[in-house]
Amino acid sequence: MxxxxxxxxxxxxxxxxxxxxxxxxxxxxxxxxxxxxxxxxxxxxxxxxxxxxxxxxxxxxxxxxxxxxxxxxxxxxxxxxxxxxxxxxxxxxxxxxxxxxxxxxxxxxxxxxxxxxxxxxxxxxxxxxxxxxxxxxxxxxxxxxxxxxxxxxxxxxxxxxxxxxxxxxxxxxxxxxVPEAQTYGPDGFVGVDLGIANIATASSGYRAAGRGLNRYRRRQLALRAKLQRKRSKSAKRRLKARARKERRHATNQNHIIAKRIVAEAERTSNGIALEELRGIRQRARLRKPQRATLHSWAFAQLGRFLEYKARRAGVPLVYVDPAYSSRECAECGHTDRLNRISQAEFACRSCGVVAHADRNASRVLARRGQDAWTAGCESRVPAIP
Known part of the structure; x- marks a missing residue:
C-alpha cells in the first residue's frame, strides 16, 4: 500500500x-x-x-x-x-x-x-x-x-x-x-454514520460531535467575509493562509476520528461498514445558507482515511448503500419517514423503540455491512459427498 x-x-x-x-x-x-x-x-x-x-x-x-x-x-x-x-x-x-x-x-x-x-x-x-x-x-x-x-x-x-x-x-x-496486514474474518461490523451535526457515529458507542468543528468553520467564514470586503493584496494573502489553516485543522480532526474507529474495530475483531456517499453534493437539494456547510463537509477525506488505516491494520471495510438508513429501525427493520422525529431523535412507529437517530442509523449500517460481507464471502458449507 x-x-x-x-x-x-x-x-x-x-x-x-x-x-x-x-x-x-x-x-x-x-x-x-x-x-x-x-x-x-x-x-x-x-x-x-x-x-x-x-x-x-x-x-x-x-x-x-x-x-x-x-x-x-x-x-x-x-x-x-x-x-x-x-x-x-x-x-x-x-x-x-x-x-x-x-x-x-x-x-x-x-x-x-x-x-x-x-x-x-x-x-x-x-x-x-x-x-x-x-x-x-x-x-x-x-x-x-x-x-x-x-x-x-x-x-x-x-x-x-x-x-x-x-x-x-x-x-x-x-x-x-507499506505492507498491508492480513485481513481477518470479522466477528461483526461497526457501522459508521457520517453527518454534519455529528461528524461520525459508530455503532460501538463512539461519537465524534461536530459542534466544535462547525463552530470553528462558522468563525472562519465570518473572518473570510471580513477580509474579502477589504480587497487588498494583504487581505488576499491572509485569506490563503486562513484557508490552509482551516484545511489542516479539518484534516487533523478526520485523522483522529478515523484512528479511533479503526482502533476500536481492530480491538474487538470487527469490520467497518461505511456509507457510500459518492455524488451526494449533486443529489442534495439545499437552501443557499446550507450549501456552505455541505460543501465544507470533508466526508470523502474521512472515508479515505478510514480505508487506508483499515488496510494497514488488516480491518475489513465495506461500503454499503445508506438509502433510508435514517428511517429504518435497527430493532425490527420497519422503515417509515415518521420514524425520524428530529435530527437527533428516532422513535419506531412499529415496535416503539426510542434511540438516538445517528446511533440507530449506525446499527442499521452495521447490519447491512454484515450482509454485504456474508454475500461476498465463499460458502463454508461442506461439499456434498
Missing part, C-alpha cells in the same frame, strides 16, 4: 537560496513546456521530449531534472483531461470548462518538483539529504519529522520524492510502500 511521509528541511541561508532558485527555475521552464505542449496539441511524453529536452538542457537543467519537468507537465495534462471526461469541470460549453481548455496549464513558482534517487539521496542516520539544485549538488541538508514518520521513511521509502515550498519553508514528501 502506498502512503506518503512528509519531513521538513532545515537548510542554512545558502542552501535555502539554492532550493528556492531551483523551484522557481524548474517551474518557470515547466510553464514554457506547457505552452509548447498546448501549441502542439499535448503530444505524448516521448514526442514532447523531442520538442523541449534540448532547450531545457541549454537552460542549465540536468538530464534527470529535465525529464522530470517534462513528465510533470504531461501528467498535469493527463489529470486535466481525466477531470474533463469525468465532468468535474462542468458540462461542455460551461464557463469553467472553456477556461480550462482554452489556455496552457500554469505552474506556481513554488509548485512541487519530483526527485528520484539520482537527484536525491537520504542519509537516515545523520538525518540529512543530498539534493540536486541549479547551483549544483547541495549536501548535508538537515531534515526533521516525528518518530513514526522517520521510521516509516527508513523502512519503506520507494520511488520519487517531491520538494515543496510552503510559506517560506521547504518540505520533502516521500512515497513509501
Amino acid at each position: 502506498k502512503t506518503v511521509v512528509q519531513v521538513k528541511l532545515m537548510p542554512d541561508a545558502a542552501q535555502e537560496a539554492a532550493l528556492s532558485a531551483t523551484l522557481r527555475t524548474v517551474n518557470e521552464l515547466a510553464c514554457w513546456v506547457s505552452e509548447v505542449a498546448f501549441v502542439h496539441g499535448v503530444p505524448r511524453e516521448y514526442a514532447l521530449r523531442k520538442h523541449t529536452y534540448t532547450h531545457l538542457k541549454a537552460e542549465g537543467l540536468g538530464a534527470q531534472a529535465a525529464q522530470h519537468v517534462i513528465k510533470k507537465v504531461r501528467d498535469s495534462y493527463t489529470t486535466l483531461h481525466a477531470n474533463i471526461r469525468a465532468g468535474n469541470l462542468g458540462e461542455p460549453g460551461s464557463k469553467r470548462r472553456r477556461k480550462a481548455e482554452s489556455k496552457p496549464i500554469v505552474f506556481r513558482p513554488e509548485a512541487a518538483q519530483p526527485y528520484d534517487d539520482r537527484c536525491l539521496s537520504w542519509q537516515y542516520d545523520q538525518q540529512t539529504v543530498s539534493i540536486w539544485t541549479t547551483a549544483g549538488r547541495v549536501r548535508n541538508v538537515p531534515f526533521a519529522g516525528w518518530a513514526d514518520a522517520l521510521k516509516t521513511l527508513r523502512e519503506y521509502r520507494r520511488g520519487e520524492s517531491d520538494l515543496v515550498e510552503r510559506d517560506g519553508a521547504f518540505y520533502l514528501v516521500a512515497t513509501c510502500e
Whole structure:
C-alpha cells in the first residue's frame, strides 16, 4: 500500500537560496513546456521530449531534472483531461470548462518538483539529504519529522520524492510502500454514520460531535467575509493562509476520528461498514445558507482515511448503500419517514423503540455491512459427498 511521509528541511541561508532558485527555475521552464505542449496539441511524453529536452538542457537543467519537468507537465495534462471526461469541470460549453481548455496549464513558482534517487539521496542516520539544485549538488541538508514518520521513511521509502515550498519553508514528501496486514474474518461490523451535526457515529458507542468543528468553520467564514470586503493584496494573502489553516485543522480532526474507529474495530475483531456517499453534493437539494456547510463537509477525506488505516491494520471495510438508513429501525427493520422525529431523535412507529437517530442509523449500517460481507464471502458449507 502506498502512503506518503512528509519531513521538513532545515537548510542554512545558502542552501535555502539554492532550493528556492531551483523551484522557481524548474517551474518557470515547466510553464514554457506547457505552452509548447498546448501549441502542439499535448503530444505524448516521448514526442514532447523531442520538442523541449534540448532547450531545457541549454537552460542549465540536468538530464534527470529535465525529464522530470517534462513528465510533470504531461501528467498535469493527463489529470486535466481525466477531470474533463469525468465532468468535474462542468458540462461542455460551461464557463469553467472553456477556461480550462482554452489556455496552457500554469505552474506556481513554488509548485512541487519530483526527485528520484539520482537527484536525491537520504542519509537516515545523520538525518540529512543530498539534493540536486541549479547551483549544483547541495549536501548535508538537515531534515526533521516525528518518530513514526522517520521510521516509516527508513523502512519503506520507494520511488520519487517531491520538494515543496510552503510559506517560506521547504518540505520533502516521500512515497513509501507499506505492507498491508492480513485481513481477518470479522466477528461483526461497526457501522459508521457520517453527518454534519455529528461528524461520525459508530455503532460501538463512539461519537465524534461536530459542534466544535462547525463552530470553528462558522468563525472562519465570518473572518473570510471580513477580509474579502477589504480587497487588498494583504487581505488576499491572509485569506490563503486562513484557508490552509482551516484545511489542516479539518484534516487533523478526520485523522483522529478515523484512528479511533479503526482502533476500536481492530480491538474487538470487527469490520467497518461505511456509507457510500459518492455524488451526494449533486443529489442534495439545499437552501443557499446550507450549501456552505455541505460543501465544507470533508466526508470523502474521512472515508479515505478510514480505508487506508483499515488496510494497514488488516480491518475489513465495506461500503454499503445508506438509502433510508435514517428511517429504518435497527430493532425490527420497519422503515417509515415518521420514524425520524428530529435530527437527533428516532422513535419506531412499529415496535416503539426510542434511540438516538445517528446511533440507530449506525446499527442499521452495521447490519447491512454484515450482509454485504456474508454475500461476498465463499460458502463454508461442506461439499456434498
